Amino acid sequence: MQRDVLTRLFLHGAGRRGHAAWPGLPESSGTFLEFDSRSTIDDQTRALQDSPHQAIVFAHSIGAVPAALAARPMGVRGAVLVEPALYDIVRGESAIERHIGIVVEARAQAEAGNLEGFWAILRPLMFGGSFDPSTWEQEKPLAQQWAVTNLPWGHGVRAQMLGEIPTLVVTGGWNDEYEIIARRLVDDVGAEHHVLPGAAHRPQDHPGFVSVVERFELSLR
Structure with missing residues (x-):
């Protein structure tokens, strides 16, 4: 990404944190936030409101929830x-x-x-493949993490929270849920939507991600 005067904040999802969540971008691209695994959505939203204003906020997966809640107070x-x-x-x-x-x-x-029982239900939904007792001990720590991770609904997010804020949505074209969300943002707030297939839930790892973002940033000047 081009070095310039833009202030960028990067928010991670429920998995990797900090720069590890955005490995395709140089660490000099901006500030890579790293929320504690025990922090709530409210905690994260309050922390964002104390971040620099007039920033471009990048958010992956559930990171978009505090990003949307804090967008107007931050004046993104x-x-x-x-x-x-x-x-x-x-x-x-x-x-x-x-x-x-x-x-x-x-x-x-x-x-x-x-x-x-939790993992037998959740694993096929989130990771594919059925529960396998032979791998349970290896997967148990991951199951424990997902049993307590924040849920991305019930926070009162409305599309209008991003109204009048230039918004780029990037999806991987692999899951109907994210495509439905993207279409709603296009319809309700005029978001720009790009599909980068091949990287599933992490289109930020797609080789075309940086060029899509650079074009969007040029439109903000």
């Missing part, structure tokens, strides 16, 4: 949302409600102390 210059998990703005869509229903069912198992 633009938003780059990568596979944004803004489920609140598309409630009622069948693919969205199916996903939420499965996660709620899985979480109920975890809360009842049945972590294996």
Whole structure:
């Protein structure tokens, strides 16, 4: 990415944190935030509101939730949302409600102390493949992490929170949920949408990501 006077803030999703969530970009590209795994969406939103204003905010997956909630208070210059998990703005869509229903069912198992039952439900949804008892011990730490991670709905996010903010949405074209969310942002706030297939949930790893972002940033000048 070009070196210039733009201030960029990078928000990670539920997995990798900091610069590790955006490995295709130089560390000099901006500030790569790293939220504690125990932080809530409210914690993250408050932290963002204390960040530099007039920044371009990059957010991946659930990172788009605090980004949207803090966008107006921050006076962001633009938003780059990568596979944004803004489920609140598309409630009622069948693919969205199916996903939420499965996660709620899985979480109920975890809360009842049945972590294996939780993983048997969640693993096929999030990672593909059925539960395999022979790999349970290796996967147990990941299951424990996902049993308590923040959920991306129920935060009162509305598409209009990004109204009048130049917004680029980048998806991987592999999952109907993210494409539905992207279309809603296009329809409701005039977002620009690009599909970069081949990298699934991490289109920021696609070789074409940087050029798409550079064109968007040029439009902000």
